[in-house]
Amino acid sequence: MRLRARAHAMAPGVGMSLEARALVGVMGIMLIAVCACAILAARVVDARLLEAKANSAASAGARLAYLVRPGMVGAERAEIERWVDDTMRDPRIMFVVVSDTADAPISRHVRDSRSWAAHDASMRLTPVDRRALNSPEPLLADGDIKGYVYRTPVWNDTPDAAKRHLGYVTVAYMDPSYALVRAGLLRATAMASLIAALGAAPLVFLAARRLTRPLRRMANAASQLAAGERPERLNERGPMEIVTLAKAFNRMATGLSDARESLVRANRELESVVRARTAELGRTNQLLRAEIHEKNEFVRSVSHDLGAPLRNISGMADMLLANDGGDLGEDARTKIERIRANAHLEQNMLSELLELSRIGARPECPDIVPVRDVVDEVARALAHEMGERGVTLEAHDPLPTLRVERARLRHVVQNLVDNAVKYMGDRPVRRIDISGEVNAGGARLVISDTGPGIPERERESVFHIFRRASTSVGAAHGVGVGLASVKAVVERWGGTISLEGVAGGGSRFIVRIPADRVTTEEASQAA
Incomplete structure (x- = not known):
């Protein structure tokens, strides 16, 4: 029975088993859920990392603006350069620009030329009065946010002098360690997903196999029923759906088995009746053939026995007309001709009857x-x-x-x-x-x-x-x-x-x- 079930499972057009379908489905759902969580976590981490980058850029810009303010008040370029160099010691600073009120550079230090070229091209397209202030702007590289540019004004707001605009400080901040943190998080998420899938696979397979065990028993019972056997009754215990299906199958199998047995008995009785009727029909056919043969023999015998006298009558009538026709009266001659015509008619009828009897005989x-x-x-x-x-x-x-x-x-x-x-x-x-x-x-x-x-x-x-x-x-x-x-x-x-x-x-x-x-x-x- 197991071999028959396996052969049926491997027949052309048959799909995966329920266990395999359940395993694939649950694993797929788990992978989708883990991937969704990983994507959500990555987005949250990206948002936090980008916020940290923006805050770092703003902090660096505000610090430099505070440090260069005395040098810009006294127009001491060396003082400005000293603080710019001090800021550039941080490897996360890509470039620093100190400019006057017209945004003309006073001091410019660049560590990453690609970042500076992208920022400079953007600034050339934007009027001075519309350029962002005190708001970190994203620094793009290969379509991804690698850091932020922070531009802040410098004011002379000492207590003993009137507040006066001195210029601008622009700082570009980029921290590669954030990308490493993000990649590590994604690797850890992927590893956790793989471990969870591998750990859940055996449990899912065992649960699916346990769930489909009644269906396998039902498949074996259906194979027995198709082979003409009366299958054993299925266990009517378990989940409500399985119990309902098992009860319906048991009723169907009992009805079909009873009907098949009744049909077998009826066929046997019918075969015996057909044999008896066939034997009776054979005897009837033999009697009919014998009667037909006797009829044909009778017709041939009658045709022969009556044909000879009729031929004699016809011949004698011909002889009378030929030899003594002149001596006979008109009435006698007419009667002899009628005798001859009737004899010919009867001969033709006998010939046709004989021919009719031969049609089905030979x-x-x-x-x-x-x-x-x-x-x-x-x-x-x-x-x-x-x-x-x-x-x-x-x-x-x-x-x-x-x-x-x-x-x-x-x-x-x-x-x-x-x-x-x-x-x-x-x-x-x-x-x-x-x-x-x-x-x-x-x-x-x-x-x-x-x-x-x-x-x-x-x-x-x-x-x-x-x-x-x-x-x-x-x-x-x-x-x-x-x-x-x-x-x-x-x-x-x-x-x-x-x-x-x-x-x-x-x-x-x-x-x-x-x-x-x-x-x-x-x-x-x-x-």
Whole structure:
């Protein structure tokens, strides 16, 4: 069962396990929280460090302004230089500028030329009266605040003299140790985050595994259920959600297992019933085959036994008419001709019955037969009868090519055409049309005529044996077997035949042949 669960877990399309998802999720949340705290702490530290830098710059500027004031009052340049040099001893001072009231430099000492160049360029763009006073301005380097510049005025405000503006002192302060403190803080934060993540990972994994243990048991039970086994009931204890899910699964598993067992029992019973019915059907089929065989044998025997006397009667009638016809009276001659005609009619009926019995008796030997060739054969065979009755036959190409017995196909076409010729009557237009088409469902062969037609109520019964249409009574000789044999042949192919009326009179016989009886080339072209 474990192997099946592992195989399912490694199947394509299956994602991470719940333990892995929980571990990744909790670790991600912890990392995000630690990173947020680290960013917040870094911002707070940066603000405090920048504030310390600004205060240091302001303190250095205020101190220097106080020290150089006596020298600026007495215009003692050496005194000013001495205090500027003293200020520059602090390595954190980048440059110092002492200027007069017009902001013209009196003394300038520069330690970092890049800082001075950036500050000087900024000052050139700002008018003297708009330059910041007593407010630390940030000193930028590579887009980052490296220090502050503090500019303060120098006043002569001794008690024995009037207050007078003497000039300005500008001090740039930059302390690299602040950056080191900031980097150390970030390293310590990162290390603390890593240690916290590594320490929490096993705890998170164990907690997730404990939480998903009922789900793993449920997955194993579902695999058993899918394999057709009845799984063990799940433990219905634990968190409320797990208990609810376990109860629902137990109900589902019990219902499915009971239903499967009932279905198995029903299948077994059904199989036994099917075996019994199959055996019964086999016996019935054997009886039917035996009865059909006996019927066919009976028809052949009757045809043979009745055919011989009928042939004798017909022959004797012919002999009487040939030898003694001149000595017979008109009444006797008419009766002998009626005997001969009825004998011929009965012989034809026996032949057609015998042919009908043979349709389903012997196995079929299909061949590739073009319908057009068979139509031409039938037209030649019935040319004399059609000529006597003034009937024309028109075949409209293309006609399909079928996989059937040639003799059976000719039997179908000849019977339908012969019926149309015999029952055409005295119609003003005497024409028979044959057309066909092939589609994805098979082929259609349509034979229509301009005869008197068949009433709608009789269009089904004319295919029954010994049944003739009311419009054909007295019009021609027939026994009602031809259409029944045509229907038997078409149904032997797996097709159907139907009869429709034509506007203005006439009949249309539609023979539908299944696709497996149509040649592959024509079927593919139709598709």
